[in-house]
Amino acid sequence: MAGTQTIMEPPKAPSPQPDTDIELKALSKRFHFTPPSILKPRKAVAHGRQPQPRLILIFGWLGARLKHVKKYAAGYHVLYPSSPIIVVRSFPTDMRPFSKFGREFHILTSLLAQYSVDITKPGNGVLMQAFSNGGCWSVSALINRLDEFTVLRPQTMIFDSCPGRARYMLFIKAFVAANNLGILSKIFAVFWITLGYWTFKLFCRLRGQDPFGERRHEMLHHVHAQRRCYVYSKQDDLIDYRDVLSHARQVQEYHLGSEQVTTEEFDGSAHVDHLRLDEARYWRIVQKLWDPALQPTEVKVPPLILATSKPSVMYGEEREVNSLVAGIEGRRDSDVKSDYGSYDASSMKLAIEETVFEEE
Numbered sequence: 001m002a003g004t005q006t007i008m009e010p011p012k013a014p015s016p017q018p019d020t021d022i023e024l025k026a027l028s029k030r031f032h033f034t035p036p037s038i039l040k041p042r043k044a045v046a047h048g049r050q051p052q053p054r055l056i057l058i059f060g061w062l063g064a065r066l067k068h069v070k071k072y073a074a075g076y077h078v079l080y081p082s083s084p085i086i087v088v089r090s091f092p093t094d095m096r097p098f099s100k101f102g103r104e105f106h107i108l109t110s111l112l113a114q115y116s117v118d119i120t121k122p123g124n125g126v127l128m129q130a131f132s133n134g135g136c137w138s139v140s141a142l143i144n145r146l147d148e149f150t151v152l153r154p155q156t157m158i159f160d161s162c163p164g165r166a167r168y169m170l171f172i173k174a175f176v177a178a179n180n181l182g183i184l185s186k187i188f189a190v191f192w193i194t195l196g197y198w199t200f201k202l203f204c205r206l207r208g209q210d211p212f213g214e215r216r217h218e219m220l221h222h223v224h225a226q227r228r229c230y231v232y233s234k235q236d237d238l239i240d241y242r243d244v245l246s247h248a249r250q251v252q253e254y255h256l257g258s259e260q261v262t263t264e265e266f267d268g269s270a271h272v273d274h275l276r277l278d279e280a281r282y283w284r285i286v287q288k289l290w291d292p293a294l295q296p297t298e299v300k301v302p303p304l305i306l307a308t309s310k311p312s313v314m315y316g317e318e319r320e321v322n323s324l325v326a327g328i329e330g331r332r333d334s335d336v337k338s339d340y341g342s343y344d345a346s347s348m349k350l351a352i353e354e355t356v357f358e359e360e
Contacts, residue, residue: 022074024066024087031107032066032087034073040081050291052080053155054125055117061161061272062090062134072129072275075283078302083127086111090134094141105145120146122153122226127290129158131272132239136163136215143222150222156289157225161232161272163216163247164239216243220250227260227289231274231282238271262289 024032042052056076060069066089073085088108094101112119119126130139136159143150228251232244245263252261264285269277280301287299 022070022077022085024070024073024085027107027111028104030089030091030101030104031111032089033111034077034085036084038077039084042082049293051125053083053127053290055112055115055127056080056083056085057088057126057128057154058085059088059128059130059135059138060090061132062094062137063092064089064131064134064272069131075275075279075302076127076286079283079287079300084115088135088138088142090138094134094137102141102144105141108142109145119152119154120150124153124155126154127156127158128152128154128225129160130162130219131160132162133164133215135160136219139223140215140218143218152223152225154223154225155227157223157228158286158289159219159228159230159244159247160274161236161239162244163219164243165216216247220247220254224255225259227292228262229285229289230261230263231266231285232263233266233269233271233274235268236271241265 023035023038025035026032056073058069058072058076066087069087069089073087076083076085086108091101093099117124117126128139130136139152143152228248230244230248232239232241234241248261248263251259255261266274266277266281275282283302284299287294
């Protein structure tokens, strides 16, 4: 009996993976934005619906590498392909006494002017997101660069893992969590972190200052969004979730219902790592915040951009953990300039003017 011949099918080609990266143009080490070439023209929207954001501002956490913050920018670009995105990085030296990093924010105010965005006026179409206390520090720098009495009025404001208070044990936890050290190394590290922390506290007290308290105050009194959301986790080792919730309550009381305030708890996620825990839910929150009238069937879920990436942790390197200690030593202004570089104002203006926002 003739044998049965088995016909082997050719192997299927693997499905192409979506491009989850995004091109960002660097104006300096701190400021990056989406070049006009990758943006799509704006389309008309149905009556009563929110158009895409006119501008998206992302204030990264302290010491975050650009490749980690870019993953959030990539998600936003999938959701809102016609919206320009500006990424603002935060560095450990920002928090040292007498830091001059706020002077760099003329770059950001120039960008806002080029986009014809007045972030101090309601209905400006701006979506802002701040990550951790480092992001709040950068928002504060923008406020003070405009005017110390300025009130930022983004349409939507998202606080991810912030704002928190300065707590000694949280600095220790941050160091231990971010470094694989032996017992002796941990003992010496804790000693220096402790010395730096309490020296910094004494320095601020003598000057009548409370830097972290001032940042919380500014996020309350100098940021007034149409809709505001706090994303947090009780398992956050660096920011006490009770600090986040108390700030949300303060906003509700201070603004007397003129600002829609919501809180979103992620159960089990680490500091600034809620997106990794449940990306679909994270982006649903973003979209519903921006457009509350959005129907469930209209919600987009960007590709899983964090599934294969290395977890990003605040104070991911030893020098970042020890920024508090290094900060009290102080550095020259010239050092700051060499760290963060310069920018080409003419090329920035030309690049932005090429952006096309035509209504179809």
